[in-house]
Amino acid sequence: MKKIKVGIIGMGYIGESHIEAVRRIGLCELYAVADTNYALAKKKAEYYGIEKCYATVEELLADPDIDAVHNCTPNFLHYDINAKIIESGKHLLSEKPLCTSYAEANALCELKKRHPESAAAVNFNYRMNPMVLEMKARIAAGGLGGVFVVSGTYQQDWLLYDTDYSWRLDPKMAGPSCALADIGSHWMDTVQFVTGHTITEVMGDIRAVIPVRKKPKKQTETFSNAVPNEYEPVQVQNEDYAAVLFRTDKGASGVFHVSEVAAGHGCYLNFEINCQKGSLRWNQEENDRLWIGRRGGDNSLIIRDPNSVSPAVKPYTALAMGHPEGWNDAFKGNLYSFYKYIADGMQGPAPFSTLEQATYIVRLTEAILRSSKERQWIKI
Ligand SMILES: NC(=O)c1ccc[n+]([C@@H]2O[C@H](COP(=O)([O-])OP(=O)(O)OC[C@H]3O[C@@H](n4cnc5c(N)ncnc54)[C@H](O)[C@@H]3O)[C@@H](O)[C@H]2O)c1
Known part of the structure; x- marks a missing residue:
């Protein structure tokens, strides 16, 4: 071929x-x-x-x-x-x-x-992390019952100091949002993908925790720790923190916050889904593990194993149990889903995010920004 x-x-x-x-x-x-x-x-x-x-x-x-x-x-x-x-x-x-x-x-x-x-x-x-796919498969199978609450965060610390600067803080280069568009978009997409719910109402609270930053006079690498020698103080316009309450089209409630000023976190994307008969929890920084909660204490921690994952997950995981797969592997999985779809003749529903789905995430981001400004809930 x-x-x-x-x-x-x-x-x-x-x-x-x-x-x-x-x-x-x-x-x-x-x-x-x-x-x-x-x-x-x-x-x-x-x-x-x-x-x-x-x-x-x-x-x-x-x-x-x-x-x-x-x-x-x-x-x-x-x-x-x-x-x-x-x-x-x-x-x-x-x-x-x-x-x-x-x-x-x-x-x-x-x-x-x-x-x-x-x-x-x-x-x-993040869609193609094997344990994210496993959550999706278990919710779709129906054994856990309906989803009623979703919660979580996406925390990083690469903007913690006032000497940290990125084009993401500048509306001319990033658009009107930093943390929400940058990492909140991932959180919302992943959660909608896993649950099959669509976020339809939002109430946001956003702010720039560090309102004045030292912008380097020369371009620096993204996520670099280097402190620039020459800089100019700038009033930051885009947020480095956002909190969001939401409701979904299928009647679930949710809450999440995103922060790029959370010391100690590199890529702490996590969420918990509470269903009628149990809960599921996953955290990107320990992405080979999936926690399952049940009333009565019969909780379990599943460790990714290609031999025991649901059939839909198998194309996206390869290494034997105990050999952790990481961020790069899941990233490759998402690109693989795109090229497999093309190789198979572009038939059926796409497993990756389509332009329409990503457009909806931009729409949600705008609604959250407006909600925070107007201090009220917004229905999309
Ligand atoms: N999926 C993820 O997990 C993830 C992670 C990081 C960044 N991103 C996204 O990737 C994009 C890039 O982010 P980054 O952190 O790599 O930025 P970056 O600043 O490190 O890199 C951007 C590159 O684009 C080049 N460039 C700028 N204008 C160009 C043009 N007209 N033609 C060709 N090249 C041009 C720059 O020279 C630079 O090398 C952003 O949209 C960001 O949101 C996604």
């Missing part, structure tokens, strides 16, 4: 994870990379032995050998670059959030309807 030739745009923090994941998927061939920082793109291309290297989106899209393109650029470029990829007729895998506004995300969905020849996905990668 002919391999799907892949080009990746944006060689920053997440671009590297895309390189590694694509190289592990047998259905694909990593063929080209591009970055306006051409020296960076060249360095990656040489290190990984990637055939083609470009300085612009246009050059990469003009290459007729490329079948699929990953967009790993900062948020404000997602609309424009995603539109160009869709119009080129190549498959699109965009980083999240899909766009910086609901209007733009919606426009991309409309554009995509005119290009049914290709597939499009948004990289909400």
